[in-house]
Every structure is written in structure tokens, then in C-alpha cells.
Amino acid sequence: MAINLNNSNVAVRENRIGSITGYIGSLKDLAEKSQCGTLKGCARCFSQSSTCLSLCGLSQLAGIRDVAIIHHGPSGCSVTSSTSYYMSKVMSKKRGVTSDTVYVGTDMNEKDTIFGSTEALRKIILETYKRYKPKAIFVSSSCATGIIGEDIDSIVDDVKDEIEVPVVAVHCEGFKSKIWATGFDISDHAVMQSIVQKPRPGVKTNKINFKNFFESARPEIIEMFKQFDLDPVFLYCNSTVEELSHLSESLATTCICGTLGNYLGNALEEKYGVPYVRSINQCGIIGFETWLREIGKVTHREDKIEKYIQEQRAIYLPKIEEVKKELTGLTAVLGMGPGYTFEVSRVLNELGIKVVWALAWHYDKKYENGDVPPSMKYLLDNDIEFETSVADQQNYEVMNILNKYKPDMYLSRHPGSTVWAIKNGTPAIYVADEYMIFGYKHTLEFANAILDTVRNRSFEENLAIHTHNGGTNKRLINFLRRQNNGKDT
Amino acid sequence: MQTVQAIDRACPVLHSGPGCAQKLSDTTGSSGYLSPQIFPCTSINEKDVVFGGVKKLESTIANALKVIDADLYVVLTGCIPEIVGDDVADVVSKFSDAEKPVVFAPTAGFKGNNYKGHEQVVEAIVTQYLKKSDDKQKGLVNIWADVPYQDLFWLGNIRELENLLTEIGLTPNTIFGYQRGIENINKIPHAEFNLLVSPWVGLKNMKTMEKTLGIPYLHYPVLPVGATETGKFLREVGKFANIDEGKVEAVIKKHEDYFYYLISRYADLFLENRVINKQFSVVADAQYSLAITKFLVNDLGLTPAKQFVTDDTPKEYQEAIKAEFNNLNFGIKADVAFETDGFKIHEAIKEHDYHGYPLVLGGYYEKELTEKLKGNFLNISWPVLDKVVFDDFYVGYTGGIRLIEDIYTVAVQRFN
Numbered sequence: 001m002a003i004n005l006n007n008s009n010v011a012v013r014e015n016r017i018g019s020i021t022g023y024i025g026s027l028k029d030l031a032e033k034s035q036c037g038t039l040k041g042c043a044r045c046f047s048q049s050s051t052c053l054s055l056c057g058l059s060q061l062a063g064i065r066d067v068a069i070i071h072h073g074p075s076g077c078s079v080t081s082s083t084s085y086y087m088s089k090v091m092s093k094k095r096g097v098t099s100d101t102v103y104v105g106t107d108m109n110e111k112d113t114i115f116g117s118t119e120a121l122r123k124i125i126l127e128t129y130k131r132y133k134p135k136a137i138f139v140s141s142s143c144a145t146g147i148i149g150e151d152i153d154s155i156v157d158d159v160k161d162e163i164e165v166p167v168v169a170v171h172c173e174g175f176k177s178k179i180w181a182t183g184f185d186i187s188d189h190a191v192m193q194s195i196v197q198k199p200r201p202g203v204k205t206n207k208i209n210f211k212n213f214f215e216s217a218r219p220e221i222i223e224m225f226k227q228f229d230l231d232p233v234f235l236y237c238n239s240t241v242e243e244l245s246h247l248s249e250s251l252a253t254t255c256i257c258g259t260l261g262n263y264l265g266n267a268l269e270e271k272y273g274v275p276y277v278r279s280i281n282q283c284g285i286i287g288f289e290t291w292l293r294e295i296g297k298v299t300h301r302e303d304k305i306e307k308y309i310q311e312q313r314a315i316y317l318p319k320i321e322e323v324k325k326e327l328t329g330l331t332a333v334l335g336m337g338p339g340y341t342f343e344v345s346r347v348l349n350e351l352g353i354k355v356v357w358a359l360a361w362h363y364d365k366k367y368e369n370g371d372v373p374p375s376m377k378y379l380l381d382n383d384i385e386f387e388t389s390v391a392d393q394q395n396y397e398v399m400n401i402l403n404k405y406k407p408d409m410y411l412s413r414h415p416g417s418t419v420w421a422i423k424n425g426t427p428a429i430y431v432a433d434e435y436m437i438f439g440y441k442h443t444l445e446f447a448n449a450i451l452d453t454v455r456n457r458s459f460e461e462n463l464a465i466h467t468h469n470g471g472t473n474k475r476l477i478n479f480l481r482r483q484n485n486g487k488d489t
Numbered sequence: 490m491q492t493v494q495a496i497d498r499a500c501p502v503l504h505s506g507p508g509c510a511q512k513l514s515d516t517t518g519s520s521g522y523l524s525p526q527i528f529p530c531t532s533i534n535e536k537d538v539v540f541g542g543v544k545k546l547e548s549t550i551a552n553a554l555k556v557i558d559a560d561l562y563v564v565l566t567g568c569i570p571e572i573v574g575d576d577v578a579d580v581v582s583k584f585s586d587a588e589k590p591v592v593f594a595p596t597a598g599f600k601g602n603n604y605k606g607h608e609q610v611v612e613a614i615v616t617q618y619l620k621k622s623d624d625k626q627k628g629l630v631n632i633w634a635d636v637p638y639q640d641l642f643w644l645g646n647i648r649e650l651e652n653l654l655t656e657i658g659l660t661p662n663t664i665f666g667y668q669r670g671i672e673n674i675n676k677i678p679h680a681e682f683n684l685l686v687s688p689w690v691g692l693k694n695m696k697t698m699e700k701t702l703g704i705p706y707l708h709y710p711v712l713p714v715g716a717t718e719t720g721k722f723l724r725e726v727g728k729f730a731n732i733d734e735g736k737v738e739a740v741i742k743k744h745e746d747y748f749y750y751l752i753s754r755y756a757d758l759f760l761e762n763r764v765i766n767k768q769f770s771v772v773a774d775a776q777y778s779l780a781i782t783k784f785l786v787n788d789l790g791l792t793p794a795k796q797f798v799t800d801d802t803p804k805e806y807q808e809a810i811k812a813e814f815n816n817l818n819f820g821i822k823a824d825v826a827f828e829t830d831g832f833k834i835h836e837a838i839k840e841h842d843y844h845g846y847p848l849v850l851g852g853y854y855e856k857e858l859t860e861k862l863k864g865n866f867l868n869i870s871w872p873v874l875d876k877v878v879f880d881d882f883y884v885g886y887t888g889g890i891r892l893i894e895d896i897y898t899v900a901v902q903r904f905n
Contacts, residue, residue, distance in 0.1 A: 046552035049530035052508020074568060074598030079512055082872035086853060107829070108599050113572055131832055143506050144568040144599055147538060174506035175533045175569060392507070395526050396556065415516070416526035467522075 003192075003267045003368070008153055008169040010189045010263075012177035014041075018365035021178045023390035027358070030388055031380050034365040035372065041390075050361075050393045051414075054140065054172035055080055056183025058103075061138050061170070061190065062088060063237040064244070065099040068134035070106065072121050072152060073142025078105025087237075091214065095238050102132050113148055122155050129163050135241035136166040138190055146173030166241070168194035178392050179362040181259045181337060187236070188264040191244055192271070199249040199272060207246075208299065209253040209268070211235045211261035217435035217442070227308055228301045235264070248272035252298045254291070256281060256434045258373055259339030259364070266368035278367075280374045281339070283437040284347030285320070316440035320351075323447040328352030330454060333405060335359040335391075335398050336413035336431065342375035344411060345386070347437055351447055355386045356405045359398060361414065363390045395420050402426050408454050425464035427453045490514075490528070490596075491603065492610040493563045495637030495644075497670035498522060500529070500559035502591075504546045504577060505567025507532035513603075515872075517641055518879065529553035533569050542570060546580050554587055560671035561618075563610060564593040571597035590671075592617040604690045604774070604800050607636045611694045614674060621702045622678035628660045630730070631677050631704070633694070634686040634712065634884075635776060637665050641873045645882025646712070650686060653719070653885055656740045657727055678702050684726065686712055688775040688813070689806035710813055712780035715788040715889030716748045717818075744886040751890055758897060759789065763905040764865060765896070767792045768843040772834055772851030773870030774800035775810055778825070781850055781869065784889055786817045791848075793823035794841050797834050799852070799870075802827050838862070848896070865899050 013019035020041030023030060033039035054077065062069050062084035071078040081103035092099035106124055108117060125139060141152050156169040170190045172183065208225070210232040218234055225232050233243055233250065247253075253268050254277040255261020265276030279294040280287045289309055296305035330353045334344055338360040345355045367373055379385075391397045395417055402410060402424050410421040410428045418428035429450060431437070437446045490513050493501040500523055503510055507530065514525035529552070531537070531545045546564075553562060564581050581593040594613035596606045611633075632650050635643040644666045651661040662680055664673045683698055683706035685691050695706040707729045713722035720741045727737035759765070769791050771778045775798045785791040796814065807827055814823040828834055835858050838849065847864035849855050853874040859866035868875035869883075869892075876895075883892045 045548050046556065047507075047530060047532050047549070049503055049510035049525055049528045050507040050532060051511050052506060055508055055512055075602050076509070076513060076598035082853065082874070086872070086874045089857060109601075110599050113568075113599050142568075144572060144597075147569060147572045174508050175535055175538055178507055178532060178534060180508065392532075393526060416511075416520070416524055419520040419524065420527070 003189075003263075003270055005189070005193050005267070005271065008156075008189075008193065009171050010182070010185050013179045013182045013185065013362070013364060014177060017367065019179050019362050020365070020390055021362050021392040023363060023388075025388065027376075027379060027385055027388045030363065030390075031372065031376060034363075039365055044394070046396075047392075048394050048396060050178070051180040052174045053177055053180045053183035053186065054142065054174055056180045057170065057172050057186040058138070058140055058183070059084055059087070060184060060187035060236050062101055062103055063091070064136070064239050064241065065092065065097065065101060066134055067101050067136045067138065067241065068128050068132055069101070069103045070121075070125060070128060070137065070139045071103065071142065072106045072108065072117075072140060072145050072150065074108045074144055075105055077142040077144075078103065078107075081105060091237055095215075095218075097238060099238070100132065100134075102128070102134065104128055108142075108144060113144055116148065116150060118150055118152075118155050121150070121152065122159060125155070125159050125167065126162060129165070134165065136168075136195060137163065138168055138170050140170040140172045142172065143174045146171070146176075166194040181339075181362065184260050185263040188267060191236070192264070192267045195241055195244045196247050196268070196272075197245045200246070203246075203249050205231075205246075205249050205251065207231045207233050207250040208295070209233050209235060209247050209250045209264075209274070211253065211255035211264055213237065213256070213260065213434045216433050217438055220441075224308070228296075228299075228304045230295075230299060230301070248274060250274055252277055252295065254295060256438075257337070257339035258367065258375065259337050262364075262367050278369070278371070278374055280346065280378050281343045282439060283340075283343045284350050284443050285317070285440065286350060286378075287343060287346065288439045288443070312440050316444055320440070320444050320447060323444065323451060324352050326451055327447060330354070330408040330450075331356050331405065332409050332411060333357045333359070333398075333401055333407045333426075334411040335361070335393075335417055336411070337361050338363050338373065339375075340413050340431065342373065342379060344431065344437065345384070346375065346378060347443065347446070348411075349384055351450070353450070356407055357401045358386055358388045359401070360388070360390050361393050393417065399424060409450065422460040422463055423467050425460055427457055427460050429453050490525075490565055490606075491519075491638035492607045492636065493565070494519060494523065494525075495665040496561065496674070497666070497668060498559050499561040499563060499670065500553065500557045502550055502553050502562055502564045503528055503530040503567065504542065504549075504564060504570050504575070505530060505533060506569060509567045515638075517638060517873075518644075519638070523557065523559070527557070529557065533567070538569060538573055541573060541575050543575050543577075543580050546570075546575065546577065547583065550580070550584055550591060554584070554589060554591070560589060561614075561674070562589060562591040563613065564591065565596045565610075566593075568597045568599055571595060571600075590618050602801055603639055604636055607639070608691060608693050611691065612697060615677075615694060615697055616701060618674070619678055619702060624679055625681055626660070626676075626679045627681065628658065628730070629662055629676065629680040630654060630659050631662045631680045631683045632686065633683065633691045636690060639871055640774075640776065641871075641876075641878040642882050642884075645878075645880040646884040646888070648880070649882045649885045649888060653723065654684075654726065657723055657732055657737050659726075659730060659732070678704070680704055682706060682729065684709065686722075688779055688810045689802055690776070690800075692806070710779070710809065711783055712776050712884055714780045714784040714883050714885070714892060716745050716886060717787040718780075718783050719885050719889070720745065748886045748890065755893075755897075762900060764846060764900045764903055765848055766843060766845030768794040768841075768845070769848035769850065770794045770796060770838055770841070771869075772797040772799060772849065772855050774798065775802050775806075776800075777870050779810065779813055780883070781892070782814060782823050783817065784892065786821055786823070788889060789893070793817070793821065794843055794847070795837055796823050796825045797837075797851075798825060798827045799829055799834070801829050850896075865896070867896055867899055869895075
């Protein structure tokens with residue numbers, strides 16, 4: 001799919017790459033239907049609250065150092081400024097740098113929804129520039145400004161002459177897509193449009209773009225890549241505008257999560273010929289090795305990488321085998337974004353744990369280049385099969401599945417759903433840190449964490465006994481059953 | 490939404506975009522009976538924006554009633570339906586015969602911040618659910634104070650206010666927190682009076698209840714923190730409720746004795762440290778800015794530098810609040826600014842001469858600034874990201890002691 005950087009709007013995932021939020025069946029069926037083009041998303045007659053794409057998009061941009069986010073909307077929309085502020089302070093402090101990124105809300109009121117407030121927005125953009133001297137300014141819309149038709153593109157065009165740093169419109173109307181990951185695409189689009197420059201002639205580099213969330217494994221990855229003579233540039237948390245402007249000069253782009261990095265990787269490849277490393281991700285042994293070898297191929301460093309793999313195998317494989325003995329035969333249900341669901345399923349399989357059901361919060365039929373996502377392809381090629389469904393964090397569906405399968409563990413990657421699992425008495429593992437299963441070392445840690453969790457179930461049992469949820473749990477479950485027995489969900 | 494969540498077994502039903510609930514929730518004690526991830530939500534999409542979302546709302550309410558085991562359902566609207574003109578009241582009225590009460594509070598973001606949203610929810614319950622009653626219970630008082638979750642100390646504060654009223658012989662009734670739910674809501678019309686402990690939030694609700702339910706109200710505009718203000722508070726409530734003066738004085742004396750026992754034991758800490766100077770600023774909503782200013786001036790003898798009220802207080806209430814800031818011991822007046830622009834607040838703090846290290850009590854936004862000024866910072870107002878609060882409180886005698894503990898816990902981290 002061609003990426004159009006001339007327009008500030010990004011087509012939503014539903015339309016661009018056929019993403020869906022409703023499906024129930026098996027992995028193979030899901031894959032077959034998406035390959036032959038008969039996959040259709042189901043709708044719901046009852047739904048629970050989920051996540052906002054503007055939250056995903058703007059928090060990514062707010063991770064960049066010394067920029068300004070201007071959220072044009074009512075005060076409730078920019079409530080996320082507090083978390084963004086906190087994140088930019090604690091994350092930069094951890095890395096030993098500073099960030100003066102600001103997140104400004106325009107506090108739109110009722111009058112503005114009737115008469116419009118583009119003039120006020122113009123003043124706010126200029127005032128923000130004057131006060132904070134940011135290195136770039138991202139001006140975002142909201143549901144309210146989107147509906148009343150505020151033309152933020154024109155305002156942004158208008159102020160460009162008066163501002164010496166990149167200013168770009170970011171279209172984040174929350175109702176646009178149920179797939180909050182569209183927000184990641186929106187942030188990538190804004191960065192590609194306004195910040196990334198053409199490669200400088202004659203500049204040679206050993207840099208590799210590494211798209212991740214919160215860079216917890218940054219020091220060890222730098223160390224590892226040093227051995228291959230590669231220098232990773234982590235995005236966007238703690239990135240500088242200067243760094244981003246040279247993304248087009250890197251040897252390759254890779255990412256920790258396909259859902260997160262797909263748009264930027266493909267855009268850099270399409271526009272500047274920077275190869276995008278397409279592989280299963282770094283979770284588990286198979287994932288890590290496949291990924292490293294792919295990097296070796298793309299950057300012509302096969303020998304160094306093969307040597308590293310053999311050294312690490314000798315250290316870690318025996319230890320992982322030890323833990324595996326204790327894990328074999330356990331069962332799991334997982335609920336994550338599609339970037340992780342099918343990756344973690346593979347790792348659990350490696351560790352001898354049987355996945356009985358995998359939920360993906362959404363599902364991308366294909367990636368920007370038209371292929372089926374690599375993690376999915378791996379499972380199919382290796383004949384791994386389990387029941388699967390697609391649900392945008394509909395916790396009532398999760399509860400139903402846990403109740404039916406009574407697995408030994410529930411793994412989730414998104415806030416709020418582990419609590420509901422343990423209230424049901426199911427031990428839950430929160431796979432929050434994107435590096436929790438990264439490479440040999442963290443795969444070993446992950447296996448041990450699972451073991452610790454399923455061994456000591458005190459907290460889960462205490463809570464399951466002592467929290468009274470009225471009939472909600474049971475009703476949630478019965479409701480879904482009725483819904484499924486009736487017509488299509 | 491957080492106000493509804495604070496009512497035991499009440500369920501918000503959102504007619505909004507898919508992510509509004511998540512944006513408005515923090516991990517500040519919200520994974521209880523129902524959590525934001527469980528709230529029914531119409532998750533409005535592009536089609537609904539164009540064709541309207543009333544059908545979806547109707548099915549969502551109907552199914553919420555079947556699925557979520559709650560005692561009260563409060564339909565809340567986001568920005569979208571109010572702009573495109575969905576007739577939500579009409580949809581909700583179809584559920585007037587439902588087994589459980591369903592009410593509707595218009596809470597579009599562009600209509601105001603969550604202080605206003607809180608009032609809208611209380612208003613909805615009062616006007617759409619409650620009926621006037623002549624059957625009054627002697628001594629029963631409805632207490633209204635903080636905005637739940639917005640103020641992290643809401644749960645502890647309201648419990649402590651209940652305790653104080655119980656001690657002077659009244660029967661408190663509150664609707665927020667543990668084991669307070671629909672039964673307490675049902676008791677509201679039977680109260681002898683409403684007690685509002687807040688500078689302005691909730692005043693609208695008091696007036697409505699006076700008119701529709703015939704309940705008179707006592708508006709006490711200062712959240713009482715520490716001995717001086719809590720004594721005043723108890724005397725005024727006692728007078729309004731016609732309680733024997735001697736009884737009230739006995740309660741006050743008992744608490745003051747212990748309060749000053751503690752204070753005197755630690756007086757050397759206050760007097761003989763090199764870190765806490767006389768001048769301080771509070772950056773908070775009207776409730777906390779006023780309460781803490783009164784406490785630090787009247788109890789601890791500090792001097793107010795500039796104080797900031799950040800809750801977008803409506804103009805009509807500002808004069809009365811200013812008057813309270815000017816009513817301090819020894820004729821001291823506190824200079825107060827009603828300001829929502831964080832940049833201007835920070836500039837004012839930077840410009841002020843605190844005659845030493847500044848003491849700033851505020852939101853997390855003031856942390857880095859205070860550190861740069863080598864001052865002492867305590868995170869007491871939204872956003873509170875520096876502290877975990879389960880049921881801690883700052884109200885009353887004990888609350889005052891807790892606040893001092895917190896301030897000096899910051900102070901002892903350094904020598905000078």
C-alpha cells in the first residue's frame with residue numbers, strides 16, 4: 001500500500017489493511033479467510049469501553065524530547081497530559097538526559113463548538129512556540145473538533161511562516177477507528193511528514209532504527225549491537241528531533257512489535273529505501289534468533305551474528321531447558337494486541353505450555369506490504385493450532401473464555417484485564433514491558449516468572465474469595481453464551 | 490464517571506467514543522467492584538457520527554441492565570452525541586420502568602471540567618430519581634465534600650467527616666465509598682439538612698435539593714484541616730443543628746488535647762530545622778488551596794505567598810472564596826489567583842521571593858519547578874503521581890497531623 005505523505009490524514013487500519021475487531025474461530029480459519037479475502041469483522045450489540053487512538057498516537061509523540069503537543073479539544077481529552085508529563089520526566093531522568101516536552105490542551109468550551117475556535121488555536125500555537133521554544137509542534141484534533149469541522153490543516157499551514165521549527169497537523173479523532181493502534185500509524189505519519197529529512201549526501205552510518213515503547217533494555221541492546229558494529233537509535237521515547245530527522249540515513253529499521261513499527265518501517269523503506277526487517281519478533285529463542293539472522297542478512301553481518309548466537313545458546317539453553325521441565329503441560333489463555341498475541345503464543349509453545357485460547361485486541365489481515373503478519377505465518381507453517389478470537393479488550397469475552405477453559409494462567413499486555421482474571425481465581429501475568437521475553441536472558445526470566453506465578457496462588461485465591469462481584473461475572477458469561485447461541489455476534 | 494464509580498454498586502453507561510473511559514481513569518483505586526474496562530460503552534464510530542447513535546445506546550443500556558449487576562445506572566454522554574444531537578434523554582426515558590433506576594447526566598467535555606461533571610451526576614440523581622419526603626429522621630445529615638478520585642483523599646476525608654459528626658451526636662449520611670450506595674441515596678430525602686464542605690463544588694446541588702426536596706443546607710466553605718478550623722467547623726455545625734454547646738466543646742477539647750500533645754512533642758522539629766521557611770504556595774483546586782492555606786497560617790504560623798486556584802472556579806463564586814483567603818489570623822491576607830494556565834503559575838512562583846527555600850504544595854506539574862528552585866515539594870493535588878493513597882486523609886484533627894507528617898517527611902530528606 002502506497003504511503004501518501006502529502007496528506008496529513010492517515011487512512012484507518014480497517015480500510016487500509018483490512019483490520020477487524022470481531023472474530024471467533026480457530027487460528028487456521030482466521031488465516032485462510034484473510035488470505036482468500038473472505039474475512040469479515042463482526043459487530044457487537046453490547047460493548048465495553050476500550051482505548052482511544054489519540055492516546056496511543058499522542059503519547060508516542062510526547063515521548064520525543066523537547067517538543068510541544070497541542071491537543072485541540074475539551075479539557076478531558078488532554079487529561080493525558082499529566083501522564084505524558086510524568087513519563088517524559090521520569091524516562092529522561094532514567095536515561096540521564098532532560099526533556100522539556102509540553103502537552104497543552106486548548107480547553108475547548110461550548111461556545112467553541114458552535115462558533116469554532118480556529119483563531120484561538122492559531123494564537124495558542126504561536127504562544128506555545130514563544131513560551132517553550134519546542135523543537136517541533138504537533139497539533140492534534142479531537143472528536144469534538146473533528147465533528148464541527150475545524151480546519152486544523154489550514155491553521156497549521158498558516159502559522160508555518162511564523163515558526164522556525166516543524167509544525168504538523170495530527171488527525172486523532174477518537175471515533176475514527178476502533179483500532180487504537182491506528183494511533184501509532186498516525187504518529188509515524190506525522191514524524192515522516194514533518195521531521196524526517198532526505199539522507200544527507202555522503203553520510204555513512206552504522207545506525208539501525210529500533211522502534212520500541214519504553215527502552216528498558218536499551219543498554220544491553222547497545223552492548224549487543226556493538227559486537228555487530230551496529231548502533232541502535234531508539235524511537236520515540238527520549239528521541240530528539242535531530243535524531244529523527246536522520247532516520248532516512250540508517251542501514252535498516254526494526255521494531256519490537258509489528259503493530260507498533262509496521263507503518264514507520266514500511267514508510268522509510270518505500271520513501272528512502274531503508275530496509276525494514278520483516279521477521280517474527282524477538283520474543284523467545286526462535287524469535288530472537290530469526291530476528292538476529294534477518295538483521296544479519298539485511299546489514300551483511302551474518303558471521304558476527306552467528307557467532308553471538310552460538311555463544312549465547314551455550315549459556316542459556318541448558319537453563320531454559322531446566323525450567324521448561326516444570327512448565328510442560330500447563331495451559332494458558334492470552335489477550336494482547338495482535339503484535340504480541342501470536343508472538344507470545346509461539347514462546348509459550350516453546351516452553352511447553354499449551355495455548356488453549358488466544359485473543360487479539362484487533363487483527364490486521366495483512367501488513368502495509370500486503371503480507372500476512374510474520375508471527376501468524378510462523379504458527380501456520382509449524383502447524384500450531386488453537387482457538388482464537390478478536391475482541392477490542394471486551395473483558396466480558398475474556399471472562400467467558402477463562403471460565404470455560406480454567407487455564408493455569410492468563411497473560412495480558414493491557415491495563416485493566418489482569419484484575420478481572422484474578423477475581424476469577426486465574427493467576428495472571430502482566431506482560432507489560434515489551435522486553436519481558438526479549439532474547440535468551442529475558443526468555444529465561446519470563447519462564448521463571450511464570451513458574452513463580454503459578455506456584456504461589458495466594459493472592460489470586462484470597463481475592464477470588466473476598467471480592468464480591470455480585471452477579472456481574474456470572475452474568476457476563478451467560479450473556480455471551482446467549483449471544484453466541486443466537487444470531488451472529 | 491469517577492463520581493459514579495465512587496458510589497458502591499453504581500454503573501456508568503457511556504455514550505461516547507471507545508477510549509473516553511480509559512483516558513479518564515488512573516490506577517488510583519479504580520479496579521474495585523466495577524472498573525473502567527467493564528463499563529458498558531457505545532464506542533461511537535464514524536457511522537454513528539453521521540447517522541446518530543441512539544439505537545446503539547438503547548441496546549447498550551438494555552444489555553447493561555442484563556449483564557452488569559448494579560443498583561443504579563447512570564448514562565453519561567461524551568462530546569460526540571451532544572454535538573451530533575442524539576436525544577439521549579428520550580432514550581433513557583424508555584427505561585423508566587426498568588427494575589433498576591437509570592438516570593442520565595450530560596457530561597460532554599466541552600461543557601466543563603470534572604468538577605462540573607460531578608455536579609451533573611449528583612444533579613441527575615436528585616432530579617431524576619429522588620422524591621421529596623416529609624418523613625424526616627432526627628439528626629440525619631447528608632454530607633457532601635470532595636470530588637471522588639479527582640481528590641485522592643476523598644474516601645478518607647468523607648469517612649473522617651462522618652466520624653466528627655457522629656461524635657457531636659449527629660447521624661451522617663454519605664453516598665460515596667465502601668458500603669455506601671443506593672440505600673444511602675434513598676436516605677437523602679429524609680435528612681434534616683445537607684452539609685456542604687466545599688468552596689463551590691456542589692452548591693448548585695444544595696440549591697436544587699432545597700427547592701425540589703425541601704432540604705435546607707449549611708454551606709461550610711472550608712475543608713477543615715487541623716485544630717483551628719475543625720473547631721470552628723464543629724461549632725458551626727453544632728449551632729446549625731441545635732446541639733448542646735457543652736457537648737460540642739467537650740468533643741473539641743478531647744481532640745485538641747491530643748492534637749497539641751503531638752504538636753508539642755514535635756515542636757522542636759518545626760522550630761529547629763533549616764529547611765522549612767515561613768513562606769509557602771499552594772497550587773490546587775479551591776478546596777485544597779483554601780484548606781491548606783488556612784491550616785498552615787492559622788495552625789502552624791506560616792505566611793502565605795501567592796496561592797493558586799486551578800479548578801476553573803466559575804466567576805460568581807470567586808469573590809466569596811477570595812474573602813475566605815483574606816480571613817486569616819492576625820489580619821493576614823493571602824493573595825490568591827484563579828488561574829488555569831500552568832505557565833503563568835510557574836512564572837509567578839519563580840518571581841516570588843520566599844525569603845528562603847520555597848514550600849510548594851501542588852500537583853505533580855510543580856515538582857520539577859520546585860526542585861529547580863531548591864524548594865520543598867509535596868504532591869497534594871491532581872495529578873498525584875508521587876504518592877499512593879488508599880484511605881489516607883487530611884481532614885480534621887488527625888488529617889492535620891497527617892499533612893504535617895507528609896510535609897516534614899519531605900523536609901527530613903535533606904539537611905539544608
